[in-house]
Amino acid sequence: MARFNYTARTAASATPSNGTLDAANRRAALQALRVRGLHVLKLDEEGAAANPSASKSGPASTNLKFTSKERLPFLESLADLIGAGMSAGESVRLLAMRLQEPKLRGLCAALWTRLGEGSNLSHAMADHPDVFDRQTVNLIAAGEATGNLSEVLTRLITHFNEQKKLRNEFIAAMAYPAFICVLGFAVVIFLLFFLMPRIQALLNSLGGKLPFATQVLVSGSRFLLFYGPLIVGVIIVATILLTRWRKTTEGRRATDGWLLRIPIVKEFVVRYAVLNFSHTLAVLLENGVTTAEALRLTERAINNTIVQEQLHEATDRVMEGSSLSASLMRTGLVAPLFLDRLSVGEQTGNLVPSLRQTATSYQAELSRRLSYVTKLFSGIALFTTFSFVAFLAYAIVSAIFEVTNSIRL
Incomplete structure (x- = not known):
């Protein structure tokens, strides 16, 4: 017979109790406890290490x-x-x-x-x-x-679907500008490394002089040809080192701070953090999690460590007796209008609906701003790419005219 230590609770009581039981094996111990009407939370055999084969x-x-x-x-x-x-x-x-x-x-x-x-x-x-x-x-x-449990699962699924939708919107919004940049880069590489050398060789054989725009392109092509691999290698090494450094505590905090110094990026980081905070806290509170535990869990769901530290300080102030709206106001992360909404929700006992409304408003505002920034970057990318391609076309056409004049002469 083996002796088992167990933690279990009855259907009538939510408080777990501990005890010991002698049984032939683990299955027999579980069956004996279930016969007693106990819901087993934990069952360990005394003096026995975990059996690695059991989990495999x-x-x-x-x-x-x-x-x-x-x-x-x-x-x-x-x-x-x-x-x-x-x-x-x-x-x-x-x-x-x-x-x-x-x-x-x-x-x-x-x-x-x-x-x-x-x-x-x-x-x-x-x-x-x-x-x-x-x-x-x-x-x-x-x-x-x-x-x-069914209601909790439904709320969790809604929460994760909304997060997934927001991520998909961001990816879809950035796909078009990224495609334009990649396409323009490919065109530039083709013109610089394949077309320009042939035109230059033809002009040199005919003794023609390259136009100024073409000379600039040829010089740029030579520079990229000799130093391009080195530049690419440096960028790759720097990216790898930066990625590894970001995985450290010091690196993560530093890079998160850099993101908050970039105006447009800061706006998106802060708004997404407030959206995630409001939505997650609402889900936790409406499912019976205590306020203290809900706030601690919610602050851990924030990705940016600097914003997370600010919310941690706000949580500490709430634990000391301050209201949630007053604590968040001192962080400077939440707009005054939404703070007023949270304050009213706290006073009327409707904090969860107020948090839901705040999350909905922030998500709508984030989507609008994301659409605006995407259109702006798309326009900049298109203008930059087409301008450079136009300059390339002008330089190549100038070189072709020079070739034509050299042949006539």
């Missing part, structure tokens, strides 16, 4: 690396089954058997393995921090404790 047996034995890309599809599939009346455990088990996408199926199988060992869904999800962040795990735990 069955369908969860894949070597797949799970990422946050699997989070939203998993939550949507889980919400569909739970909404149809299935329990969370049965839903995960069915997904582990029915899903065709390898990573999603492997994730569900790994979660089902933990559920089969007696863990609840939130604890099983906590074992995959690369997929489920802390705020998602806490919301799932709150949904399990209150019996509103």
